[in-house]
Amino acid sequence: MKRLFSVIFLLLLVFAMPAWAHFQLLIPSNDIVSVNDNRSVSLFLCFTHPMEGGPNMEMARPEAFGVMIRGKKIDLMSSLKPIKLPFYPAWHSEAQKEKGTATAWKATYQLRRPGDHIFYVVPKPYFEPAEEKYIKQITKVVVNAFGAEEGWDQPVGLKAEIIPLTRPYGFWEGNTFRGLVVINGKPAPNIEVEVEYYNKDGRAHAPKDPFVTQVVKTDENGIFVYTVPWAGWWGFSALGDGGTIKKGGKEYPVELDAVIWIKAYPRPEGVR
Ligand SMILES: [Cu+2]
Structure with a gap:
Protein backbone atom coordinates (compact mmCIF):
# COMPACT_ATOMS: atom_id res chain seq x y z
CA MET A 1 0.00 0.00 0.00
CA LYS A 2 2.81 2.31 0.93
CA ARG A 3 4.39 1.53 -2.40
CA LEU A 4 1.19 2.29 -4.30
CA PHE A 5 1.01 5.66 -2.60
CA SER A 6 4.56 6.50 -3.53
CA VAL A 7 3.87 5.56 -7.16
CA ILE A 8 0.79 7.80 -7.19
CA PHE A 9 2.78 10.54 -5.56
CA LEU A 10 5.55 10.25 -8.15
CA LEU A 11 2.99 10.40 -10.97
CA LEU A 12 1.45 13.49 -9.43
CA LEU A 13 4.88 15.03 -9.17
CA VAL A 14 5.60 14.26 -12.82
CA PHE A 15 2.38 15.88 -14.00
CA ALA A 16 2.70 18.74 -11.56
CA MET A 17 6.22 19.53 -12.72
CA PRO A 18 6.04 22.15 -15.43
CA ILE A 27 26.47 28.53 -4.27
CA PRO A 28 29.35 29.64 -2.00
CA SER A 29 28.83 31.37 1.34
CA ASN A 30 31.07 34.23 0.12
CA ASP A 31 32.26 35.12 -3.38
CA ILE A 32 34.86 37.78 -2.55
CA VAL A 33 36.97 36.85 0.45
CA SER A 34 39.39 39.43 1.80
CA VAL A 35 42.20 38.76 4.27
CA ASN A 36 40.09 39.77 7.27
CA ASP A 37 37.11 37.63 6.27
CA ASN A 38 36.31 34.12 7.43
CA ARG A 39 38.56 31.96 5.22
CA SER A 40 36.29 28.98 5.47
CA VAL A 41 33.87 28.98 2.53
CA SER A 42 30.92 26.63 2.52
CA LEU A 43 29.38 25.46 -0.74
CA PHE A 44 25.78 24.43 -1.28
CA LEU A 45 24.93 21.96 -4.06
CA CYS A 46 21.32 21.27 -4.94
CA PHE A 47 19.37 20.35 -8.09
CA THR A 48 16.29 22.51 -8.31
CA HIS A 49 14.19 25.17 -10.05
CA PRO A 50 15.74 28.27 -8.48
CA MET A 51 13.21 30.95 -9.42
CA GLU A 52 10.23 28.80 -8.42
CA GLY A 53 11.92 27.69 -5.22
CA GLY A 54 11.40 24.02 -6.01
CA PRO A 55 10.66 21.25 -6.18
CA ASN A 56 14.14 20.22 -5.11
CA MET A 57 15.15 17.08 -6.94
CA GLU A 58 17.18 14.15 -5.71
CA MET A 59 20.88 14.78 -6.34
CA ALA A 60 23.13 11.74 -6.42
CA ARG A 61 26.73 11.88 -5.23
CA PRO A 62 28.41 13.71 -8.12
CA GLU A 63 30.99 12.22 -10.50
CA ALA A 64 33.44 14.99 -9.69
CA PHE A 65 33.69 18.01 -7.41
CA GLY A 66 36.76 20.16 -7.10
CA VAL A 67 38.41 23.54 -7.33
CA MET A 68 40.91 24.96 -9.79
CA ILE A 69 43.43 27.50 -8.49
CA ARG A 70 46.14 28.93 -10.78
CA LEU A 76 37.23 17.85 -3.14
CA MET A 77 34.98 14.79 -3.37
CA SER A 78 35.85 13.69 0.16
CA SER A 79 34.58 16.98 1.61
CA LEU A 80 31.02 16.44 0.30
CA LYS A 81 28.34 15.76 2.89
CA PRO A 82 24.76 14.82 2.02
CA THR A 103 19.18 14.86 -1.18
CA ALA A 104 21.46 17.88 -1.62
CA TRP A 105 25.13 18.34 -0.68
CA LYS A 106 27.34 20.63 1.35
CA ALA A 107 31.09 21.13 1.51
CA THR A 108 33.50 23.41 3.29
CA TYR A 109 36.75 24.66 1.83
CA GLN A 110 39.51 26.48 3.66
CA LEU A 111 41.03 29.23 1.49
CA ARG A 112 44.80 29.44 1.73
CA ARG A 113 46.02 30.98 -1.49
CA PRO A 114 45.26 34.32 -3.09
CA GLY A 115 43.65 34.23 -6.51
CA ASP A 116 40.49 33.00 -8.17
CA HIS A 117 39.11 29.68 -7.04
CA ILE A 118 36.96 28.04 -9.70
CA PHE A 119 34.74 25.50 -7.96
CA TYR A 120 33.10 22.95 -10.26
CA VAL A 121 30.79 19.98 -10.02
CA VAL A 122 30.12 17.22 -12.54
CA PRO A 123 26.83 15.64 -11.46
CA LYS A 124 25.62 12.17 -12.36
CA PRO A 125 23.06 12.31 -15.18
CA TYR A 126 19.58 12.90 -13.73
CA PHE A 127 16.68 11.06 -15.35
CA GLU A 128 13.73 13.40 -15.91
CA PRO A 129 10.68 11.18 -16.49
CA ALA A 130 8.47 14.11 -17.56
CA GLU A 131 10.78 14.85 -20.48
CA GLU A 132 12.05 11.28 -21.07
CA LYS A 133 15.64 12.38 -21.01
CA TYR A 134 18.74 12.66 -18.86
CA ILE A 135 20.04 16.01 -17.69
CA LYS A 140 31.01 26.36 -11.95
CA VAL A 141 31.27 29.27 -9.57
CA VAL A 142 34.24 31.56 -8.98
CA VAL A 143 35.37 32.70 -5.52
CA ASN A 144 37.95 35.48 -5.42
CA ALA A 145 40.46 35.27 -2.57
CA PHE A 146 42.66 37.88 -0.91
CA GLY A 147 42.70 40.49 -3.66
CA ALA A 148 44.40 38.58 -6.47
CA GLU A 149 42.07 38.85 -9.46
CA GLU A 150 43.59 36.12 -11.51
CA GLY A 151 42.29 32.96 -13.08
CA TRP A 152 38.54 33.51 -13.56
CA ASP A 153 38.85 33.46 -17.37
CA GLN A 154 40.76 30.19 -17.54
CA PRO A 155 38.93 27.12 -18.83
CA VAL A 156 38.75 24.22 -16.39
CA GLY A 157 38.53 21.79 -19.32
CA LEU A 158 35.10 20.42 -18.45
CA LYS A 159 32.96 18.57 -20.99
CA ALA A 160 30.49 21.45 -20.89
CA GLU A 161 31.67 24.82 -19.67
CA ILE A 162 30.81 28.51 -19.68
CA ILE A 163 33.98 30.54 -19.83
CA PRO A 164 33.23 34.01 -18.49
CA LEU A 165 34.17 36.94 -20.72
CA THR A 166 33.03 39.31 -17.99
CA ARG A 167 34.74 39.03 -14.61
CA PRO A 168 32.20 36.97 -12.64
CA TYR A 169 32.61 38.79 -9.30
CA GLY A 170 32.57 42.40 -8.20
CA PHE A 171 29.51 42.61 -10.42
CA TRP A 172 26.82 45.31 -9.99
CA GLU A 173 23.15 44.78 -10.67
CA GLY A 174 22.52 46.20 -14.13
CA ASN A 175 25.90 45.02 -15.38
CA THR A 176 26.02 42.92 -18.53
CA PHE A 177 27.42 39.42 -18.36
CA ARG A 178 29.05 37.73 -21.37
CA GLY A 179 30.07 34.11 -21.55
CA LEU A 180 31.53 31.70 -24.07
CA VAL A 181 29.86 28.31 -24.17
CA VAL A 182 32.13 25.36 -24.88
CA ILE A 183 30.57 21.92 -25.21
CA ASN A 184 32.68 18.84 -25.96
CA GLY A 185 35.69 21.08 -26.53
CA LYS A 186 34.06 23.34 -29.12
CA PRO A 187 32.24 26.68 -28.95
CA ALA A 188 28.48 26.05 -29.14
CA PRO A 189 26.75 28.44 -31.59
CA ASN A 190 22.98 29.11 -31.67
CA ILE A 191 22.03 27.24 -28.54
CA ASN A 199 14.83 33.13 -5.41
CA LYS A 200 16.05 31.98 -2.03
CA ASP A 201 13.50 33.73 0.15
CA GLY A 202 10.65 33.98 -2.36
CA ARG A 203 10.81 37.75 -2.73
CA ALA A 204 10.66 37.68 -6.56
CA HIS A 205 7.28 36.95 -8.11
CA ALA A 206 6.92 36.16 -11.80
CA PRO A 207 3.84 37.97 -13.13
CA LYS A 208 3.50 35.39 -15.93
CA ASP A 209 5.18 32.06 -16.70
CA PRO A 210 7.74 33.31 -19.27
CA PHE A 211 9.28 35.52 -16.58
CA VAL A 212 10.41 32.49 -14.55
CA THR A 213 13.23 31.64 -16.94
CA GLN A 214 14.87 34.21 -19.18
CA VAL A 215 16.18 32.84 -22.46
CA VAL A 216 19.03 34.13 -24.61
CA LYS A 217 20.87 32.37 -27.43
CA THR A 218 24.55 32.07 -28.20
CA ASP A 219 25.74 33.77 -31.38
CA GLU A 220 27.71 32.10 -34.18
CA ASN A 221 30.80 32.09 -31.95
CA GLY A 222 29.08 30.51 -28.95
CA ILE A 223 28.91 33.78 -27.00
CA PHE A 224 25.86 34.95 -25.07
CA VAL A 225 25.06 38.25 -23.37
CA TYR A 226 22.66 39.04 -20.54
CA THR A 227 22.07 42.15 -18.47
CA VAL A 228 21.31 41.25 -14.86
CA PRO A 229 18.32 43.30 -13.66
CA TRP A 230 18.63 43.05 -9.87
CA ALA A 231 20.98 41.93 -7.13
CA GLY A 232 21.40 38.32 -6.01
CA TRP A 233 22.70 35.05 -7.38
CA TRP A 234 22.00 34.42 -11.07
CA GLY A 235 22.45 31.12 -12.88
CA PHE A 236 23.17 30.67 -16.58
CA SER A 237 22.56 27.27 -18.14
CA ALA A 238 23.61 26.62 -21.75
CA LEU A 239 21.64 23.66 -23.11
CA GLY A 240 23.90 21.30 -25.03
CA ASP A 241 23.76 17.84 -26.55
CA GLY A 242 25.41 15.00 -24.66
CA GLY A 243 24.47 12.03 -26.85
CA THR A 244 22.35 9.22 -25.40
CA ILE A 245 22.23 6.82 -22.47
CA LYS A 246 20.75 3.31 -22.69
CA LYS A 247 18.40 2.28 -19.90
CA GLY A 248 16.31 -0.86 -19.91
CA GLY A 249 16.88 -1.46 -23.62
CA LYS A 250 15.77 2.08 -24.51
CA GLU A 251 17.93 4.98 -25.56
CA TYR A 252 17.34 8.35 -23.97
CA PRO A 253 18.86 11.68 -25.03
CA VAL A 254 21.24 13.41 -22.63
CA GLU A 255 20.97 17.16 -22.20
CA LEU A 256 24.55 18.19 -21.40
CA ASP A 257 24.41 21.68 -19.95
CA ALA A 258 27.08 24.15 -18.90
CA VAL A 259 26.11 26.22 -15.87
CA ILE A 260 27.75 29.19 -14.15
CA TRP A 261 26.58 31.21 -11.12
CA ILE A 262 27.40 34.85 -10.55
CA LYS A 263 26.43 37.24 -7.78
CA ALA A 264 25.23 40.73 -8.57
CA TYR A 265 25.52 43.32 -5.78
CA PRO A 266 22.96 46.05 -5.22
CA ARG A 267 23.89 49.53 -6.37
CA PRO A 268 25.33 51.57 -3.51
CA GLU A 269 23.00 53.79 -1.55
CA GLY A 270 23.50 57.38 -2.56
CA VAL A 271 23.56 56.80 -6.30
CA ARG A 272 20.58 56.70 -8.60
CU1 LIG B 1 12.68 19.13 -12.18
Missing part, protein backbone atom coordinates in the same frame (compact mmCIF):
# COMPACT_ATOMS: atom_id res chain seq x y z
CA ALA A 19 8.69 22.50 -18.09
CA TRP A 20 10.52 25.09 -16.04
CA ALA A 21 14.23 25.05 -16.18
CA HIS A 22 16.27 22.74 -14.01
CA PHE A 23 19.40 24.19 -12.45
CA GLN A 24 22.32 22.68 -10.65
CA LEU A 25 23.10 25.03 -7.78
CA LEU A 26 26.67 25.58 -6.63
CA GLY A 71 45.57 26.16 -13.30
CA LYS A 72 45.82 23.40 -10.70
CA LYS A 73 42.85 21.18 -9.91
CA ILE A 74 42.19 19.85 -6.43
CA ASP A 75 39.75 16.98 -5.87
CA ILE A 83 21.92 16.88 3.47
CA LYS A 84 18.14 16.46 3.24
CA LEU A 85 16.00 19.30 1.97
CA PRO A 86 12.23 19.51 1.83
CA PHE A 87 10.82 19.52 -1.72
CA TYR A 88 9.90 23.17 -1.25
CA PRO A 89 11.26 25.91 1.02
CA ALA A 90 8.99 27.11 3.83
CA TRP A 91 7.95 30.29 1.98
CA HIS A 92 6.43 28.24 -0.83
CA SER A 93 2.71 27.44 -0.65
CA GLU A 94 3.39 23.93 -1.97
CA ALA A 95 5.52 23.29 1.10
CA GLN A 96 2.37 22.74 3.15
CA LYS A 97 1.09 20.07 0.72
CA GLU A 98 4.07 18.15 -0.60
CA LYS A 99 5.93 16.63 2.25
CA GLY A 100 9.13 14.73 1.61
CA THR A 101 12.81 15.33 1.14
CA ALA A 102 15.46 15.37 -1.57
CA LYS A 136 23.65 16.57 -16.75
CA GLN A 137 24.61 20.09 -15.71
CA ILE A 138 28.30 20.71 -15.25
CA THR A 139 28.45 23.75 -13.01
CA GLU A 192 19.71 28.36 -25.78
CA VAL A 193 20.99 29.72 -22.51
CA GLU A 194 18.45 29.73 -19.69
CA VAL A 195 18.86 32.38 -17.02
CA GLU A 196 17.31 32.28 -13.56
CA TYR A 197 17.43 34.21 -10.34
CA TYR A 198 18.04 32.17 -7.18
Whole structure:
Protein backbone atom coordinates (compact mmCIF):
# COMPACT_ATOMS: atom_id res chain seq x y z
CA MET A 1 0.00 0.00 0.00
CA LYS A 2 2.81 2.31 0.93
CA ARG A 3 4.39 1.53 -2.40
CA LEU A 4 1.19 2.29 -4.30
CA PHE A 5 1.01 5.66 -2.60
CA SER A 6 4.56 6.50 -3.53
CA VAL A 7 3.87 5.56 -7.16
CA ILE A 8 0.79 7.80 -7.19
CA PHE A 9 2.78 10.54 -5.56
CA LEU A 10 5.55 10.25 -8.15
CA LEU A 11 2.99 10.40 -10.97
CA LEU A 12 1.45 13.49 -9.43
CA LEU A 13 4.88 15.03 -9.17
CA VAL A 14 5.60 14.26 -12.82
CA PHE A 15 2.38 15.88 -14.00
CA ALA A 16 2.70 18.74 -11.56
CA MET A 17 6.22 19.53 -12.72
CA PRO A 18 6.04 22.15 -15.43
CA ALA A 19 8.69 22.50 -18.09
CA TRP A 20 10.52 25.09 -16.04
CA ALA A 21 14.23 25.05 -16.18
CA HIS A 22 16.27 22.74 -14.01
CA PHE A 23 19.40 24.19 -12.45
CA GLN A 24 22.32 22.68 -10.65
CA LEU A 25 23.10 25.03 -7.78
CA LEU A 26 26.67 25.58 -6.63
CA ILE A 27 26.47 28.53 -4.27
CA PRO A 28 29.35 29.64 -2.00
CA SER A 29 28.83 31.37 1.34
CA ASN A 30 31.07 34.23 0.12
CA ASP A 31 32.26 35.12 -3.38
CA ILE A 32 34.86 37.78 -2.55
CA VAL A 33 36.97 36.85 0.45
CA SER A 34 39.39 39.43 1.80
CA VAL A 35 42.20 38.76 4.27
CA ASN A 36 40.09 39.77 7.27
CA ASP A 37 37.11 37.63 6.27
CA ASN A 38 36.31 34.12 7.43
CA ARG A 39 38.56 31.96 5.22
CA SER A 40 36.29 28.98 5.47
CA VAL A 41 33.87 28.98 2.53
CA SER A 42 30.92 26.63 2.52
CA LEU A 43 29.38 25.46 -0.74
CA PHE A 44 25.78 24.43 -1.28
CA LEU A 45 24.93 21.96 -4.06
CA CYS A 46 21.32 21.27 -4.94
CA PHE A 47 19.37 20.35 -8.09
CA THR A 48 16.29 22.51 -8.31
CA HIS A 49 14.19 25.17 -10.05
CA PRO A 50 15.74 28.27 -8.48
CA MET A 51 13.21 30.95 -9.42
CA GLU A 52 10.23 28.80 -8.42
CA GLY A 53 11.92 27.69 -5.22
CA GLY A 54 11.40 24.02 -6.01
CA PRO A 55 10.66 21.25 -6.18
CA ASN A 56 14.14 20.22 -5.11
CA MET A 57 15.15 17.08 -6.94
CA GLU A 58 17.18 14.15 -5.71
CA MET A 59 20.88 14.78 -6.34
CA ALA A 60 23.13 11.74 -6.42
CA ARG A 61 26.73 11.88 -5.23
CA PRO A 62 28.41 13.71 -8.12
CA GLU A 63 30.99 12.22 -10.50
CA ALA A 64 33.44 14.99 -9.69
CA PHE A 65 33.69 18.01 -7.41
CA GLY A 66 36.76 20.16 -7.10
CA VAL A 67 38.41 23.54 -7.33
CA MET A 68 40.91 24.96 -9.79
CA ILE A 69 43.43 27.50 -8.49
CA ARG A 70 46.14 28.93 -10.78
CA GLY A 71 45.57 26.16 -13.30
CA LYS A 72 45.82 23.40 -10.70
CA LYS A 73 42.85 21.18 -9.91
CA ILE A 74 42.19 19.85 -6.43
CA ASP A 75 39.75 16.98 -5.87
CA LEU A 76 37.23 17.85 -3.14
CA MET A 77 34.98 14.79 -3.37
CA SER A 78 35.85 13.69 0.16
CA SER A 79 34.58 16.98 1.61
CA LEU A 80 31.02 16.44 0.30
CA LYS A 81 28.34 15.76 2.89
CA PRO A 82 24.76 14.82 2.02
CA ILE A 83 21.92 16.88 3.47
CA LYS A 84 18.14 16.46 3.24
CA LEU A 85 16.00 19.30 1.97
CA PRO A 86 12.23 19.51 1.83
CA PHE A 87 10.82 19.52 -1.72
CA TYR A 88 9.90 23.17 -1.25
CA PRO A 89 11.26 25.91 1.02
CA ALA A 90 8.99 27.11 3.83
CA TRP A 91 7.95 30.29 1.98
CA HIS A 92 6.43 28.24 -0.83
CA SER A 93 2.71 27.44 -0.65
CA GLU A 94 3.39 23.93 -1.97
CA ALA A 95 5.52 23.29 1.10
CA GLN A 96 2.37 22.74 3.15
CA LYS A 97 1.09 20.07 0.72
CA GLU A 98 4.07 18.15 -0.60
CA LYS A 99 5.93 16.63 2.25
CA GLY A 100 9.13 14.73 1.61
CA THR A 101 12.81 15.33 1.14
CA ALA A 102 15.46 15.37 -1.57
CA THR A 103 19.18 14.86 -1.18
CA ALA A 104 21.46 17.88 -1.62
CA TRP A 105 25.13 18.34 -0.68
CA LYS A 106 27.34 20.63 1.35
CA ALA A 107 31.09 21.13 1.51
CA THR A 108 33.50 23.41 3.29
CA TYR A 109 36.75 24.66 1.83
CA GLN A 110 39.51 26.48 3.66
CA LEU A 111 41.03 29.23 1.49
CA ARG A 112 44.80 29.44 1.73
CA ARG A 113 46.02 30.98 -1.49
CA PRO A 114 45.26 34.32 -3.09
CA GLY A 115 43.65 34.23 -6.51
CA ASP A 116 40.49 33.00 -8.17
CA HIS A 117 39.11 29.68 -7.04
CA ILE A 118 36.96 28.04 -9.70
CA PHE A 119 34.74 25.50 -7.96
CA TYR A 120 33.10 22.95 -10.26
CA VAL A 121 30.79 19.98 -10.02
CA VAL A 122 30.12 17.22 -12.54
CA PRO A 123 26.83 15.64 -11.46
CA LYS A 124 25.62 12.17 -12.36
CA PRO A 125 23.06 12.31 -15.18
CA TYR A 126 19.58 12.90 -13.73
CA PHE A 127 16.68 11.06 -15.35
CA GLU A 128 13.73 13.40 -15.91
CA PRO A 129 10.68 11.18 -16.49
CA ALA A 130 8.47 14.11 -17.56
CA GLU A 131 10.78 14.85 -20.48
CA GLU A 132 12.05 11.28 -21.07
CA LYS A 133 15.64 12.38 -21.01
CA TYR A 134 18.74 12.66 -18.86
CA ILE A 135 20.04 16.01 -17.69
CA LYS A 136 23.65 16.57 -16.75
CA GLN A 137 24.61 20.09 -15.71
CA ILE A 138 28.30 20.71 -15.25
CA THR A 139 28.45 23.75 -13.01
CA LYS A 140 31.01 26.36 -11.95
CA VAL A 141 31.27 29.27 -9.57
CA VAL A 142 34.24 31.56 -8.98
CA VAL A 143 35.37 32.70 -5.52
CA ASN A 144 37.95 35.48 -5.42
CA ALA A 145 40.46 35.27 -2.57
CA PHE A 146 42.66 37.88 -0.91
CA GLY A 147 42.70 40.49 -3.66
CA ALA A 148 44.40 38.58 -6.47
CA GLU A 149 42.07 38.85 -9.46
CA GLU A 150 43.59 36.12 -11.51
CA GLY A 151 42.29 32.96 -13.08
CA TRP A 152 38.54 33.51 -13.56
CA ASP A 153 38.85 33.46 -17.37
CA GLN A 154 40.76 30.19 -17.54
CA PRO A 155 38.93 27.12 -18.83
CA VAL A 156 38.75 24.22 -16.39
CA GLY A 157 38.53 21.79 -19.32
CA LEU A 158 35.10 20.42 -18.45
CA LYS A 159 32.96 18.57 -20.99
CA ALA A 160 30.49 21.45 -20.89
CA GLU A 161 31.67 24.82 -19.67
CA ILE A 162 30.81 28.51 -19.68
CA ILE A 163 33.98 30.54 -19.83
CA PRO A 164 33.23 34.01 -18.49
CA LEU A 165 34.17 36.94 -20.72
CA THR A 166 33.03 39.31 -17.99
CA ARG A 167 34.74 39.03 -14.61
CA PRO A 168 32.20 36.97 -12.64
CA TYR A 169 32.61 38.79 -9.30
CA GLY A 170 32.57 42.40 -8.20
CA PHE A 171 29.51 42.61 -10.42
CA TRP A 172 26.82 45.31 -9.99
CA GLU A 173 23.15 44.78 -10.67
CA GLY A 174 22.52 46.20 -14.13
CA ASN A 175 25.90 45.02 -15.38
CA THR A 176 26.02 42.92 -18.53
CA PHE A 177 27.42 39.42 -18.36
CA ARG A 178 29.05 37.73 -21.37
CA GLY A 179 30.07 34.11 -21.55
CA LEU A 180 31.53 31.70 -24.07
CA VAL A 181 29.86 28.31 -24.17
CA VAL A 182 32.13 25.36 -24.88
CA ILE A 183 30.57 21.92 -25.21
CA ASN A 184 32.68 18.84 -25.96
CA GLY A 185 35.69 21.08 -26.53
CA LYS A 186 34.06 23.34 -29.12
CA PRO A 187 32.24 26.68 -28.95
CA ALA A 188 28.48 26.05 -29.14
CA PRO A 189 26.75 28.44 -31.59
CA ASN A 190 22.98 29.11 -31.67
CA ILE A 191 22.03 27.24 -28.54
CA GLU A 192 19.71 28.36 -25.78
CA VAL A 193 20.99 29.72 -22.51
CA GLU A 194 18.45 29.73 -19.69
CA VAL A 195 18.86 32.38 -17.02
CA GLU A 196 17.31 32.28 -13.56
CA TYR A 197 17.43 34.21 -10.34
CA TYR A 198 18.04 32.17 -7.18
CA ASN A 199 14.83 33.13 -5.41
CA LYS A 200 16.05 31.98 -2.03
CA ASP A 201 13.50 33.73 0.15
CA GLY A 202 10.65 33.98 -2.36
CA ARG A 203 10.81 37.75 -2.73
CA ALA A 204 10.66 37.68 -6.56
CA HIS A 205 7.28 36.95 -8.11
CA ALA A 206 6.92 36.16 -11.80
CA PRO A 207 3.84 37.97 -13.13
CA LYS A 208 3.50 35.39 -15.93
CA ASP A 209 5.18 32.06 -16.70
CA PRO A 210 7.74 33.31 -19.27
CA PHE A 211 9.28 35.52 -16.58
CA VAL A 212 10.41 32.49 -14.55
CA THR A 213 13.23 31.64 -16.94
CA GLN A 214 14.87 34.21 -19.18
CA VAL A 215 16.18 32.84 -22.46
CA VAL A 216 19.03 34.13 -24.61
CA LYS A 217 20.87 32.37 -27.43
CA THR A 218 24.55 32.07 -28.20
CA ASP A 219 25.74 33.77 -31.38
CA GLU A 220 27.71 32.10 -34.18
CA ASN A 221 30.80 32.09 -31.95
CA GLY A 222 29.08 30.51 -28.95
CA ILE A 223 28.91 33.78 -27.00
CA PHE A 224 25.86 34.95 -25.07
CA VAL A 225 25.06 38.25 -23.37
CA TYR A 226 22.66 39.04 -20.54
CA THR A 227 22.07 42.15 -18.47
CA VAL A 228 21.31 41.25 -14.86
CA PRO A 229 18.32 43.30 -13.66
CA TRP A 230 18.63 43.05 -9.87
CA ALA A 231 20.98 41.93 -7.13
CA GLY A 232 21.40 38.32 -6.01
CA TRP A 233 22.70 35.05 -7.38
CA TRP A 234 22.00 34.42 -11.07
CA GLY A 235 22.45 31.12 -12.88
CA PHE A 236 23.17 30.67 -16.58
CA SER A 237 22.56 27.27 -18.14
CA ALA A 238 23.61 26.62 -21.75
CA LEU A 239 21.64 23.66 -23.11
CA GLY A 240 23.90 21.30 -25.03
CA ASP A 241 23.76 17.84 -26.55
CA GLY A 242 25.41 15.00 -24.66
CA GLY A 243 24.47 12.03 -26.85
CA THR A 244 22.35 9.22 -25.40
CA ILE A 245 22.23 6.82 -22.47
CA LYS A 246 20.75 3.31 -22.69
CA LYS A 247 18.40 2.28 -19.90
CA GLY A 248 16.31 -0.86 -19.91
CA GLY A 249 16.88 -1.46 -23.62
CA LYS A 250 15.77 2.08 -24.51
CA GLU A 251 17.93 4.98 -25.56
CA TYR A 252 17.34 8.35 -23.97
CA PRO A 253 18.86 11.68 -25.03
CA VAL A 254 21.24 13.41 -22.63
CA GLU A 255 20.97 17.16 -22.20
CA LEU A 256 24.55 18.19 -21.40
CA ASP A 257 24.41 21.68 -19.95
CA ALA A 258 27.08 24.15 -18.90
CA VAL A 259 26.11 26.22 -15.87
CA ILE A 260 27.75 29.19 -14.15
CA TRP A 261 26.58 31.21 -11.12
CA ILE A 262 27.40 34.85 -10.55
CA LYS A 263 26.43 37.24 -7.78
CA ALA A 264 25.23 40.73 -8.57
CA TYR A 265 25.52 43.32 -5.78
CA PRO A 266 22.96 46.05 -5.22
CA ARG A 267 23.89 49.53 -6.37
CA PRO A 268 25.33 51.57 -3.51
CA GLU A 269 23.00 53.79 -1.55
CA GLY A 270 23.50 57.38 -2.56
CA VAL A 271 23.56 56.80 -6.30
CA ARG A 272 20.58 56.70 -8.60
CU1 LIG B 1 12.68 19.13 -12.18
